Amino acid sequence: MQYISRALYRDQALTAIRAAILDGDLAPGTPVKDVELAERLGLSRTPVREALARLTEEGLVESKPHSYTRITPLDTAPVRDAHAVIQTMHALAARLAVPTMGEAELAAMRAANGRFATALAAGDVAAALAADDEFHDVAVRGSGNFAVIATIERYTPLVRRLERLRFAAPTGRHSVAVHDEITAACAAGDADGAARLVERNWATLADLLEEN
The missing domain is CATH 1.20.120.530 (GntR ligand-binding domain-like)
Incomplete structure (x- = not known):
């Protein structure tokens, strides 16, 4: 059985979510939930959470602890x-x-x-x-x-x-x-x-x- 690293799944999630943001499928201000994205992508929550953390560093996603995670609005x-x-x-x-x-x-x-x-x-x-x-x-x-x-x-x-x-x-x-x-x-x-x-x-x- 071929082992697929967690990093590979994370990169797969990162590429897919970033593309959805840039293509407008995930519009500015849209709330996002890791469990829903994981289901949509056919992945577990861990690589999706890691991808969202990376996209937060890039400025495409923003979050407030215990409140929301959303696609960054355009006027930020x-x-x-x-x-x-x-x-x-x-x-x-x-x-x-x-x-x-x-x-x-x-x-x-x-x-x-x-x-x-x-x-x-x-x-x-x-x-x-x-x-x-x-x-x-x-x-x-x-x-x-x-x-x-x-x-x-x-x-x-x-x-x-x-x-x-x-x-x-x-x-x-x-x-x-x-x-x-x-x-x-x-x-x-x-x-x-x-x-x-x-x-x-x-x-x-x-x-x-x-x-x-």
Whole structure:
């Protein structure tokens, strides 16, 4: 009989619950109970409790002893803090990446923005998120700065729900034109201009924080 470690079950629960939060299946403010999640996932309560503890550290779940455990609302300080960090890190990534960008990188950005526009027009939020990630990832990876990359990876889940809301709304289509402007600035070698445009692009999520 093959032994399956508790850590593997915990990681399975963590992946599934995080995905449910980011996809909106577990909406902001939703109360969660480990016994119900365990039944839903076909797991015991222990790995689910461990997964919820990890998600609490990530800021996606919050709890008050003897009171509640729930999906973190969008208007909490951790979400606002994460947004500010993500916005700054993406702008810094652009500033660092532009001097080394070539035609391959610019082509990748244009192709990603094309897929982004197509997905938005079709109302495919998941595909829009993936294409938006691909667009911004060109600069993030091109920055060559491991701290920038790690910070963005660490805090992106906290703002992912805001991105989903933005791309599900008609106003999200404005990002297509901003992406074009960012690409043009990169092609012109204007690192500061690209950074300002990227920062402005991410600033639109702050409007959703005020609405929720």
